[in-house]
Amino acid sequence: ADNTYDYPLRPDLMDWSSYYPAYFEKTASSANEAGESLAGTGTDQDTKMGNGEQSTNSDHQEPSAGEFADRNMKVEIADVGCGYGGLMISLAPLFPNSLILGLEIRGKVQTYVAERIRALRNQAAAGGNKQGYQNVAVMRFNAMKFSPRIFAHAQLSKMFFLFPDPHFKRRKHRSRIISPTLLAEYAYFLRIGGLLYHATDVKELHEWMVAKCDAHPLFEKVSDEEMAADPCVNLVLTTTEEGKKVERNGGEKWVAVWRRIADEELG
Numbered sequence: 001a002d003n004t005y006d007y008p009l010r011p012d013l014m015d016w017s018s019y020y021p022a023y024f025e026k027t028a029s030s031a032n033e034a035g036e037s038l039a040g041t042g043t044d045q046d047t048k049m050g051n052g053e054q055s056t057n058s059d060h061q062e063p064s065a066g067e068f069a070d071r072n073m074k075v076e077i078a079d080v081g082c083g084y085g086g087l088m089i090s091l092a093p094l095f096p097n098s099l100i101l102g103l104e105i106r107g108k109v110q111t112y113v114a115e116r117i118r119a120l121r122n123q124a125a126a127g128g129n130k131q132g133y134q135n136v137a138v139m140r141f142n143a144m145k146f147s148p149r150i151f152a153h154a155q156l157s158k159m160f161f162l163f164p165d166p167h168f169k170r171r172k173h174r175s176r177i178i179s180p181t182l183l184a185e186y187a188y189f190l191r192i193g194g195l196l197y198h199a200t201d202v203k204e205l206h207e208w209m210v211a212k213c214d215a216h217p218l219f220e221k222v223s224d225e226e227m228a229a230d231p232c233v234n235l236v237l238t239t240t241e242e243g244k245k246v247e248r249n250g251g252e253k254w255v256a257v258w259r260r261i262a263d264e265e266l267g
């Protein structure tokens with residue numbers, strides 16, 4: 001049920017310390033792990049998952065809590081419906097100074113990705129790179145419902161929607177993760193100049209996503225030249241587990257990128 005997820009009532013109440021332990025010091029309430037977190041909702045231990053906290057049995061030096069803390073740090077890059085996390089893991093070293101968050105609704109998949117990140121962090125730390133993969137985390141989360149509780153206005157510089165569930169039937173179209181209503185939310189979270197990426201192997205879905213983004217007054221299409229120069233475009237198509245599957249099956253893939261423009265540019 002939704003009420004077992006770990007999210008606060010408002011973004012400023014979010015305690016990120018279990019997700020990015022190297023970057024956030026524990027708050028009083030997270031340090032007091034009695035179960036009463038700022039999340040305010042369920043705190044079921046099975047579903048309340050950070051990435052780093054439980055890794056106490058390693059024999060190498062891990063960063064101490066908040067070692068790289070900077071009070072101005074915010075999640076900047078969101079992979080919505082991140083699945084098994086391939087994109088985030090390829091982005092982590094590319095954007096070492098940005099916090100990257102994957103949102104995934106399936107508990108088992110989220111647990112797998114959290115483990116994967118923990119292993120990468122441990123491996124990096126063992127090799128002397130204490131900051132390696134500390135900037136990436138995954139949250140079990142229904143992104144279609146609760147994103148305004150964790151992302152504030154103009155907080156994000158990039159949002160990824162890669163190989164989303166197609167919801168083929170017409171009456172299921174409102175379940176699509178790119179829709180006119182949700183695009184208004186995404187425009188709110190993205191800063192001016194921020195980018196929204198979508199990719200799919202379903203042509204009809206691609207055309208739908210392009211049409212919806214095109215119709216939205218706060219997004220403009222990024223040109224082919226600019227896309228060709230953006231390293232993320234290639235990663236979007238090649239690093240996610242779904243993208244790799246399409247590749248193996250010899251399927252076609254489509255991608256588009258949209259820039260969040262300023263409200264004044266309306267007209």
Ligand code: SAM
Pocket residue numbers: 080081082083084103104105106109141142143144145161162163164165240241242243
């Ligand atoms: N982006 C990944 C990739 O390219 O490999 C996963 C693609 S998979 C087809 C779609 C993912 O979105 C699934 O893992 C699904 O559980 C997740 N998902 C669907 N609806 C969601 C929602 N409302 N919030 C968060 N994740 C969601």
